[in-house]
Amino acid sequence: MGEHLLGIETSCDETSTAVVSREGRLLSLVIASQTDLHARYGGVVPEIASRAHLEALIPAVRECLSEAGVVYRDLAGVAVTRGPGLVGSLLVGLTAAKAMALALDIPLLAVNHLEAHIYANFLHHPGLEPPLLAFVVSGGHTLLVHMIEHRRYRVLGETLDDAAGEAYDKIARVLGLGYPGGPEIDRVSRRGDPHAIPFPRALIRDGTYNFSLSGLKTAVINYVRKLEEKGERIPVEDVAASFQAAVVDVQVRKISRAAEETGVNTVVLAGGVAANRWLREKLEEELTARGVGLYYPPPALCADNGAMVAYLGWRLLEEGEVASLDVDAAASLPLTGSAFDPAT
Amino acid sequence: MRTDEGWLLAMDLSGAGLVVLEGPGGLWHRSFEAAKGASLLFTTVKEVLGEAGIGPDQLSVLGVGRGPGSFTGVRTAVMGAKTLAEVLRIPLVAPDSLAIIASGAASRGHVFVAVDARRREVYHALFRLDGEGEGELPRLVEGPSVSPPEAAARRIRYWMRDLEGDLVLAGNGIRVYGDLWPRGPARRDTDLPDPRALAGLCRKLFERGVTEDHLYLRPLYLRQPDVGGRRGGGG
Numbered sequence: 001m002g003e004h005l006l007g008i009e010t011s012c013d014e015t016s017t018a019v020v021s022r023e024g025r026l027l028s029l030v031i032a033s034q035t036d037l038h039a040r041y042g043g044v045v046p047e048i049a050s051r052a053h054l055e056a057l058i059p060a061v062r063e064c065l066s067e068a069g070v071v072y073r074d075l076a077g078v079a080v081t082r083g084p085g086l087v088g089s090l091l092v093g094l095t096a097a098k099a100m101a102l103a104l105d106i107p108l109l110a111v112n113h114l115e116a117h118i119y120a121n122f123l124h125h126p127g128l129e130p131p132l133l134a135f136v137v138s139g140g141h142t143l144l145v146h147m148i149e150h151r152r153y154r155v156l157g158e159t160l161d162d163a164a165g166e167a168y169d170k171i172a173r174v175l176g177l178g179y180p181g182g183p184e185i186d187r188v189s190r191r192g193d194p195h196a197i198p199f200p201r202a203l204i205r206d207g208t209y210n211f212s213l214s215g216l217k218t219a220v221i222n223y224v225r226k227l228e229e230k231g232e233r234i235p236v237e238d239v240a241a242s243f244q245a246a247v248v249d250v251q252v253r254k255i256s257r258a259a260e261e262t263g264v265n266t267v268v269l270a271g272g273v274a275a276n277r278w279l280r281e282k283l284e285e286e287l288t289a290r291g292v293g294l295y296y297p298p299p300a301l302c303a304d305n306g307a308m309v310a311y312l313g314w315r316l317l318e319e320g321e322v323a324s325l326d327v328d329a330a331a332s333l334p335l336t337g338s339a340f341d342p343a344t
Numbered sequence: 345m346r347t348d349e350g351w352l353l354a355m356d357l358s359g360a361g362l363v364v365l366e367g368p369g370g371l372w373h374r375s376f377e378a379a380k381g382a383s384l385l386f387t388t389v390k391e392v393l394g395e396a397g398i399g400p401d402q403l404s405v406l407g408v409g410r411g412p413g414s415f416t417g418v419r420t421a422v423m424g425a426k427t428l429a430e431v432l433r434i435p436l437v438a439p440d441s442l443a444i445i446a447s448g449a450a451s452r453g454h455v456f457v458a459v460d461a462r463r464r465e466v467y468h469a470l471f472r473l474d475g476e477g478e479g480e481l482p483r484l485v486e487g488p489s490v491s492p493p494e495a496a497a498r499r500i501r502y503w504m505r506d507l508e509g510d511l512v513l514a515g516n517g518i519r520v521y522g523d524l525w526p527r528g529p530a531r532r533d534t535d536l537p538d539p540r541a542l543a544g545l546c547r548k549l550f551e552r553g554v555t556e557d558h559l560y561l562r563p564l565y566l567r568q569p570d571v572g573g574r575r576g577g578g579g
């Protein structure tokens with residue numbers, strides 16, 4: 001049996017492949033980003049994403065295999081993101097993975113994207129162990145999760161409307177900043193005053209772990225429009241910083257309260273927005289004061305990547321959770337759902 | 345049945361799904377609902393291989409219909425075939441899906457193929473077939489294009505004035521827009537390409553050396569992506 005697992009991730013706009021060894025070592029990681037293809041539309045266009053995945057995937061597989069010094073016959077299995085994500089995009093990766101599993105007669109591991117994001121932390125911090133609190137925050141998701149033990153989760157709260165990444169994209173567009181919005185707003189905020197404009201902090205004291213950004217989004221847009229109507233200059237840095245402070249304030253407050261209530265002493269960040277510096281710094285301040293450790297993966301492992309998929313794939317393989325060749329892509333797939341639950 | 349050229353596996357998911365395995369001693373095929381193509385493609389491939397009693401490593405040629413047709417269906421078939429070609433290191437041929445329908449509809453004369461493309465349009469093309477001769481391929485006279493059925497019907501009326509020999513109208517677009525097409529020519533109305541036609545056309549392409557570099561093979565989409573449905577970023 002091979003000692004290497006190939007991971008394939010095509011759930012949104014990154015075509016990513018990686019090889020992870022049985023001991024959990026990351027041997028190679030390729031991320032072919034489509035950001036440029038979607039930038040002019042201000043968001044991911046599903047059909048464009050699917051077409052790009054189809055062209056980029058086999059070259060990405062070749063590149064990561066050769067970088068890892070591995071050939072197809074060395075693979076112990078192939079792990080692939082099954083969902084959640086854009087169905088057309090997921091299908092490209094899933095189809096390639098099925099073809100490999102069939103042709104090489106190796107196990108197919110169908111991975112939950114959100115769970116893989118959480119596991120990027122275990123890949124990068126080998127000593128890390130549950131129980132812990134995971135905050136999964138990305139373009140498509142905002143989820144606060146109590147991870148009780150490996151692969152057992154209790155979702156404490158989630159967004160009631162927009163995912164953080166979506167809101168960042170929208171506000172970046174309103175402020176005339178680039179795409180994707182998250183890194184742009186984070187960058188510009190450095191020069192702004194986070195207390196300049198008192199934007200609303202939704203649900204901050206509602207007693208739940210849910211999040212809501214649509215009201216904040218509207219408040220920022222109205223603020224900018226009013227200045228525009230009056231012909232006044234828009235203080236882009238201050239607006240960005242104040243917006244970001246409002247988002248992060250609520251997140252930090254709820255995460256620390258959840259850490260206290262669950263009694264965990266570890267919090268991990270997962271997903272693309274986990275690379276947000278403001279969030280990391282504010283959260284670190286707050287958690288350190290409470291004696292809780294904060295962990296997050298390096299930027300390449302925060303973004304959508306094949307490494308987290310391959311890493312989690314090993315665990316699925318060891319637990320015998322092998323998918324059949326008719327497993328479907330799933331646009332929405334709850335974190336707690338089995339990776340091949342037919343009901344999802 | 346040929347016995348000298350090994351095993352051919354071919355698939356087309358441009359409309360309903362079709363998988364064909366052809367090799368020494370027979371032809372095995374399965375069709376499945378278009379909507380289930382993505383999930384059933386590889387279980388079906390496994391089934392036909394099992395029936396023939398061979399493993400994937402015994403395949404010697406792959407074929408895939410490259411479209412036009414359902415974006416998702418064609419993409420699934422093309423991605424699947426590309427990956428099989430990559431891993432098994434065997435040649436890949438990729439006929440146009442409309443040509444597969446044409447070669448199943450007649451062996452000689454002209455075939456006009458129209459396939460329902462939804463949004464009140466059809467994918468269409470006109471082919472000429474030169475008979476059963478060894479290695480003859482359907483020749484493209486016009487298309488493939490995507491147009492409203494009225495425009496496609498005007499094209500075939502225009503061509504009918506000059507075409508010599510038999511003309512057949514084929515593809516499910518002929519049924520869906522039944523009244524629009526000229527009266528007279530024979531009609532072959534099917535939602536599914538003929539398994540023998542798919543295998544035969546792939547075999548002919550391979551014999552002619554018309555193989556694809558699987559790394560660069562792309563579906564024949566004909567339509568630009570709809571950019572209306574954009575979504576938030578990933579990460």
Ligand SMILES: [Zn+2]
Nearest residue numbers: 138304578579
């Ligand atoms: Zn993600």
